[in-house]
Amino acid sequence: MLILGIESSCDETGVALVDASGHDTPRLLGHALHSQIEMHQAYGGVVPELASRDHIRRVLPLTDEVLAQTGLSLSAVDAVAYTRGPGLAGALLVGSGVACAMGMALGKPVMGVHHLEGHLLSPFLSADPPRFPFVALLVSGGHTQLMRVDGVGRYELLGETIDDAAGEAFDKSAKLLGLGYPGGPALARLALEGNPMAYKFPRPLLHSGDLDFSFAGLKTAVLTQVKRLAHARPEGPATPQLAQALNVAQKADVAASVQAAIVDVLVKKSLSAIASTGLRRLVVAGGVGANALLREQLNAACQRQNVRVHYPELHLCTDNGAMIALAAGLRVQAGLLAPSGGAVAYRFDVRPRWPLSELAITAL
Numbered sequence: 001m002l003i004l005g006i007e008s009s010c011d012e013t014g015v016a017l018v019d020a021s022g023h024d025t026p027r028l029l030g031h032a033l034h035s036q037i038e039m040h041q042a043y044g045g046v047v048p049e050l051a052s053r054d055h056i057r058r059v060l061p062l063t064d065e066v067l068a069q070t071g072l073s074l075s076a077v078d079a080v081a082y083t084r085g086p087g088l089a090g091a092l093l094v095g096s097g098v099a100c101a102m103g104m105a106l107g108k109p110v111m112g113v114h115h116l117e118g119h120l121l122s123p124f125l126s127a128d129p130p131r132f133p134f135v136a137l138l139v140s141g142g143h144t145q146l147m148r149v150d151g152v153g154r155y156e157l158l159g160e161t162i163d164d165a166a167g168e169a170f171d172k173s174a175k176l177l178g179l180g181y182p183g184g185p186a187l188a189r190l191a192l193e194g195n196p197m198a199y200k201f202p203r204p205l206l207h208s209g210d211l212d213f214s215f216a217g218l219k220t221a222v223l224t225q226v227k228r229l230a231h232a233r234p235e236g237p238a239t240p241q242l243a244q245a246l247n248v249a250q251k252a253d254v255a256a257s258v259q260a261a262i263v264d265v266l267v268k269k270s271l272s273a274i275a276s277t278g279l280r281r282l283v284v285a286g287g288v289g290a291n292a293l294l295r296e297q298l299n300a301a302c303q304r305q306n307v308r309v310h311y312p313e314l315h316l317c318t319d320n321g322a323m324i325a326l327a328a329g330l331r332v333q334a335g336l337l338a339p340s341g342g343a344v345a346y347r348f349d350v351r352p353r354w355p356l357s358e359l360a361i362t363a364l
C-alpha cells in the first residue's frame, strides 16, 4: 500500500511516499522538504499567515519532486495522509485541503494524522527500528513528554513539561545570545566551543520525584547571566544589544552551560521513566532528538544500564512528510485505520489543538 504523506503544521512543508504493504515495517520510498526558516528569520519566529501562503506555494512542486524521485505517478498512490494537528490552523488547512483534493481526484482515502504520533513513530524508519513496548522521550519545539508506548495508538503519558518545551528552551536561550531563529542547532554548534561548567544553570524539577519537566526558569537564568556579562542593569529589559556586548567565548560558555542543563534534565528523567516502568527500551523523537550532546549522554547512560536506545535518522528528527505517511501506514497495518473506510469524508478536518491523549485508539 503506497501512502503519500503531507506535513504542513508549522514552518516546514514535507511530502513523502511510504510503502506500507503487508506487515513489514513501512519503507520510505522518497521524500522532499522545504523549510521556511529563512523566510521567518527576519521576524524572529514563525509568522502564521506567511507560513500558510508558503505551504500553498510549495506543496505541489514537492509532491512532483517525490514522484520524480520514485518514478511513480500520483495514480499509484493508495491513500493520502496529512497532518491533522496540532499546529497552526491556517498551515494545517493547506495540507488537509490538498490531501482532500488529491483524494477526491484519485478516488482514494484521506487520513488525518496526529503530528506527535508522527514524531513518536519516526524511529521506525531508521536502520535500527525499535520494538514495542518502549519509553518515548518526545522532545520537540512545542512538546516535552515522556510516554509509555505499548503499540501503535497505545500511549500512556508519564510526564510532561509544565511550561516551556525543551526545544523552546534551546530557542529562547539562543535568541538571548543573538543566534537567530530557531536557535537550537546554532546554540548546539556554539556550545562545542564553550565550557559546560562555566555557569551553573538550574536543573528544574530534577528531584521532583515525578516525570514532569520545567524549562521556563532556565530562560530567566540565562537572561540574568547575559545581563551580568553585558554589565547591564539586572532590572533592565531583554534587548538584542545585550548579546552584542558579549564576546564569542562568553557566548559559547553560556551556550554550553545551558545545553548541559537541558540535556542533564532530559537524560535523568528518561532514566527515571525507564526505572519506573521497568522497560529496557528508550525511543527519542522530535527536533531536540537531533542534539549531539543529548544522544551522546543518553547513549552512555543507556549502555551502562543495558537499555537499548533508538533515534530517528537525523534528518527525520524535525518536521517532515515521511513520519506522517509512516504513522498512517502503521495505523493501517495495526488495523486502527481502515484504508478505505469511513475516513473518506473529504472534509477540511484539522485540529490545531489536539492532545495526544485524545487520539483514539480505534478510529481517526
Ligand code: ATP
Pocket (backbone or CB within 6 Å): 010, 086, 087, 115, 119, 139, 140, 141, 142, 143, 166, 167, 168, 170, 171, 182, 183, 184, 185, 188, 286, 287, 288, 289, 290, 291, 292, 317, 318, 319
Ligand atoms: P511540535 O512538533 O511540538 O509541534 P515543532 O514541530 O516545531 O514542534 P520539531 O520540528 O520537532 O518541533 O523540532 C524543532 C525544535 O528542535 C526547535 O526548537 C529546534 O531548535 C530544535 N532543534 C533542532 N535541532 C536541534 C539540535 N541539534 N539541538 C537542539 N535543538 C534542536
Ligand code: MG
Pocket (backbone or CB within 6 Å): 010, 011, 012, 318, 319
Ligand atoms: Mg519547524
Ligand code: FE
Pocket (backbone or CB within 6 Å): 115, 119, 140, 141, 318, 319
Ligand atoms: Fe514537530
